[in-house]
Amino acid sequence: MLKVAGLTINVVRKDIKNLHLGVYPPAGRVRVAAPLMISDEAVRLAVIDKLAWIKLQRSKFEQQPRQSEREMAVGESHYVFGRRYRLRVHEAEGTPRVAVRGIASLDLFVRPGATRKQREAVLDRWYREQLKALVAPMFTAWQAKLGVQASAWGVKRMKTKWGSCTPASRRVWLNSELAKKPVECIEYIVVHELLHLAEPNHGERFVALMNRYLPRWAATQKRLNASPLGHEEWGADDAGVRLAPHDGT
Known part of the structure; x- marks a missing residue:
């Protein structure tokens, strides 16, 4: 430091x-x-x-722009793949679930008396399922296109980045918060992390590969980082610049 x-x-x-x-x-x-x-x-x-x-x-x-803390109450705004929905809460017996209704409503079905945290857990689990379903074919297609192969990939809550790749184990993780972001932003993160299997660092070769396979990646990165932040703050590799070493070091 x-x-x-x-x-x-x-x-x-x-x-x-x-x-x-x-x-x-x-x-x-x-x-x-x-x-x-x-x-x-x-x-x-x-x-x-x-x-x-x-x-x-x-x-x-x-x-x-940032969202206020979610109360999981009727009428709240929640995002799914970049689109805003209004939450509708239904208390009913049975397995808790979430369903998209039309183009504007997100229905949350919970047991009677469910707390805010319990409602939130149901929605978080649904977000993860939606994100996994979306990115599974992306991983298949992009691994073939890039000529790389991850040993495994998964979705989890991450507080400091949108995604991560460990070249040594060839494992890729995606931040579950991506389920709220536009699809093109999610694809950018998938490509970004998979390319680390070919180039571990963010050097000139990595940038050249990003430019080759995803020419509009910089604009997509800006769109991702300009989208509303959740109440629980998340990080991303947003703004960066390479600097030449100073003399005498």
């Missing part, structure tokens, strides 16, 4: 050639991926050089 102009900078050392500075939603967390041999002072100078840019990114996050 470094302190620069009142900012806390998370520094991660990697076997890379250049520094990569990223500013992450929702609160504008600043992270620098730095080559192993570059000094803390060089990292500090690089951050100082980009202070105006960092402040601009943090300002954008502050202005980003």
Whole structure:
């Protein structure tokens, strides 16, 4: 960790050639991926050089629309694959479930007296099921197209990123919150994580591969990070810039 102009900078050392500075939603967390041999002072100078840019990114996050805490009550807005629905709660005996009604309503069926947390658990489980059903054919198609193969993939709640890939185990995870985002944004994350099986780092080769297979990925990334944030704040690799190492490091 470094302190620069009142900012806390998370520094991660990697076997890379250049520094990569990223500013992450929702609160504008600043992270620098730095080559192993570059000094803390060089990292500090690089951050100082980009202070105006960092402040601009943090300002954008502050202005980003956010949902209030969900009460799981009738009339609330909930998003499914980027579309907004109004929640309708039905108390009835039987297995709790969720159903989309038309183009505007989301029906939540719960047992009589179900608490907010119990209602939320039913909806969260449904979100995961919908996301898995959507991305299963995406994984099949994109793995064939990219020439890679994940050993396994799954969906779980994640607080710091939209997705993750561990090249060593070849396992991919997707954030369950993606079920609320537009389909093209979900596909962008699937491609992004699968490409890490071919290129572990976010270097020039990785960017070239993204440009080759998903030419509009940068615009889609911006759309994803401009979409409403949930009450429980989530992160994404939103804004980043590669920096050339400073002399004398």
